[in-house]
Amino acid sequence: MATPGEKQEMEEVLDIPASSSTTLPATGKQEYSEADHKVSTSPFKDEDQSSVAPSDVASSSAGPDVVVYHKPPPKQFALIMIALSLCVFLASLDQIIVATSIPKISEEFTSLGDISWLGTAYMMTATAFQPLYGKVSDIFGRKATILFANVIFMFGSAVSGWAKSMTVLIVGRGVAGVGAGGLMAMVFIILSDMLDMRERGKYLGFIGAIFSFSSVVGPLLGGAFADHATWRWSFWINLPFGAISVIFIFLNLNLPTPKGSFKDKIKRIDFIGSGLLLAAVVLILLPLSWGGQKYAWSDGIVIGLLCAGFAVAAIFVFVEWKFAKEPILPIHLFKIRNLWSTYGSLFFSGMSFFGILFYLPIYFQVVKRESATIGGLETVPFVIGIVITSISSGIWVLKKGTFHLFPAIGNLFFIAGSALCILFKVDTPRVVTIFILLVCGLGMGFTMQASTLAVQAAVKPKYMATVTTSVQFVRSLGQVFGVAIVGTVFNNKLTETLLGNFPGDPRVDVVTKNTDAGLKLFQPAEQRIIFESFVDALHYVFYCSVAFCSLAFIMSTFIQHKVLKTNANQAKPELTPEMV
Structure with a gap:
């Protein structure tokens, strides 16, 4: 039996998943929706809705909300999926493709001191604007919002590709980040509008696999463009594929658009x-x-x-x-158990996942002395692991309707993988690294779509876009915090170890700033000591990863099961979502 406090929470936020743009309350004016060829009641009224209070979320007089998922016919759906996949692929690709082009860019513009801004500008704007897209899409509609994000992304890419100075290039990267943040957020929201909660798990897993695939392809493409064409193709590549995405979305995506004048909609923005x-x-x-x-x-x-x-x-x-009146992030939602536990798990797992991913290339390129291309290929087992578990867990959700254990299972896998990384030595066989990275990938794949489903299943339809964009935002924040903390630990330990092995040696400073140039100053026997120093510092990165992911595991154990609503079961009173 629910306690009085829990009953209050239930009254404020009724646990029925779906999309705000496709919600059908029991009262309201009638509207014929050609998207699903059935009569529905529309939540998008002509008057300003800014006066809707949180307590209005669950109206006892209106009864439970009924949701219509606007899945188009197969051919149309396939084209939309191609477009959404391109959005995710390009936005995530742009985050990493520039890394292998940095030497060529700094050589052309002779501006090595500003080179870090190429990544910072993109990451900062993408993260900062992500939470805004959910509310904007509630006000202006999904289609208009994702088209806007796509155009901004392509404009920023064009500016970057034709930049004649480092300043213009950095500005272009920042503009592209504004669009990329919207692309990543809107893909998950649109899938949630089209697919019921069981079916969407399969496609969320597929989108997660696309995201992971881009992390491998990115460095390879960036290196190939820089070596055999021009680094500018790292940005120009977004234009033709982005245009395909825009055309497919414009012609095929037909979701309900909120009513009201442009002026009234602007007034609703916080x-x-x-x-x-x-x-x-x-x-x-x-x-x-x-x-x-x-x-x-x-x-x-x-x-x-x-x-x-x-x-x-x-x-x-x-x-x-x-x-x-219409907050970007309603604070009262955070009293819901599935929200604070999922966001906490995502934040700490983001610190763990991205902290370790950021420094794994150092092991392959510095210690193993492999090229950037080969080092990128070394991470393929990691991607394979993500693909296996993200897609298989999505199929499980489709068949069984359960998801709440996947984040905990995924974090356990990643804890095990991070702990195994501590076994890395200078001469660790490749078969061992393949196995360990596969374990890490299996862990990451388990958590992807399950985290999105956990928050979507816990709130009323009107908050679906908000909590979905927050998933991406919290994960991105975890990534930034993780890289910063782990980077400090790694740099401090590396300097301490090198100075311990070569006391007062000025060559140490060269090694920490430019490893390739610094290694040339040492004899082969001394280089072996330097490689061991790098491995020792990397072990502390893996210690941090274990600690962060352990916190993520603890938070994920609080995630509760919620009934995943479908068109078939949502009308049955006995399948009303659990309220604990």
């Missing part, structure tokens, strides 16, 4: 909350990117920006909680 959120994210991400690299962590600029960022974040929470 500009104050949006500004505060953007400011908080930028103020936090900048010092995390600079700390231990451009500035010491003890530098006043880093500390000041971090303090300012967390202060603005606190103000954002207060404004969204007390004043915003």
Whole structure:
């Protein structure tokens, strides 16, 4: 039996999954929807809806919401899936493809000091704008929002590709990041509009596999363009494929569009909350990117920006909680168990996953002395593991309707894989690294679509877009924090170990800044010691990964089972979602 506090939570947020743009309340004016050829009641009324309070989410007089999933005919659906897959592939590809082009770019613009901004500008804008797209799509519609994100992404890519200076290139990367954040968020929202909660697990797994595939292809393509054509193709490649995505979406995606004039819709946007959120994210991400690299962590600029960022974040929470009529992130949702447990698990797993992925190439390229291309191929077992478990767990969700154990299982796999990484030595056989990376990939694949389903199944349809975009946002924040923390641990341990082996040797400073140039200053026997120092420092990266993923596992054990609604079962009272 539910306690009084739990009953209050149930009254505020009824656990019925679906999309706000396809929700059919029991009352409201009738509208004929050609998308599904059936009469439905529309939640998109002409008047301003900014007065809807959180308590209106579950109206006892209206009864449970009924959801219509707008899945198009097979051929049309296939074209939409191609377009969405291209969106995910290009947005994730653009995050990593530039890495292998950096030497050529710095050589052309003679601006090595600004090169870090190529990654920082893209990552910062993509992360900062992600949470905004969910609410914007609720106001302006899914189709308009993803087309807008796609056009912005292609415009930023075009600016980057034709840049004549490093400044213009950095600006282009930042603009592309604004669009990429929307692409990643909107793909999951649109799938949730088209597919019921059981069926979407399979396709979310497929999208996760596409995301992982791009992480392998990215460095290979970037290196090939830089060596055999021009680095500018790393950005130009987005234009033809992005255009295909835009055309397919424009011609085939037909989801209900919210009613109201453009002026009324603009009034519904939470500009104050949006500004505060953007400011908080930028103020936090900048010092995390600079700390231990451009500035010491003890530098006043880093500390000041971090303090300012967390202060603005606190103000954002207060404004969204007390004043915003249509908040970007409704604070009252965080009392729901599946939300705080899933977001906590995603944050810590993001720290673990991306922290270790960021430093694995160092092992292959520095210690194993492999090229960037071969080093990228070494991560193929990791991607294979993700593909296996993301798709198979999606099929399981389709057949069985259960998902809540997958995040915990995935985190356990990744803990095991991270712990096995501590066994890495200078001469570890390739068969061992293949097995370990496969284990890590299996763990990551288990958590992908299950986390999205966990939050979608826990809230009313009107909040579906908001909680879905928050999944991507929290994971991205975890990535940034993980790379920053792990980077500091790695750099400090590497310097300490090298100085312990070569006390007072000025060549150590060269090795830490430019490994290839520094190694040439040492004899073969001394190089072996340097390789062992790198391995020793990497072990501390893996220690951090185990610790972070252990926290993610603890949080994931709180995720509860929720009935996944389908067109077939949602009308049955006995299958009303569990409220605990």
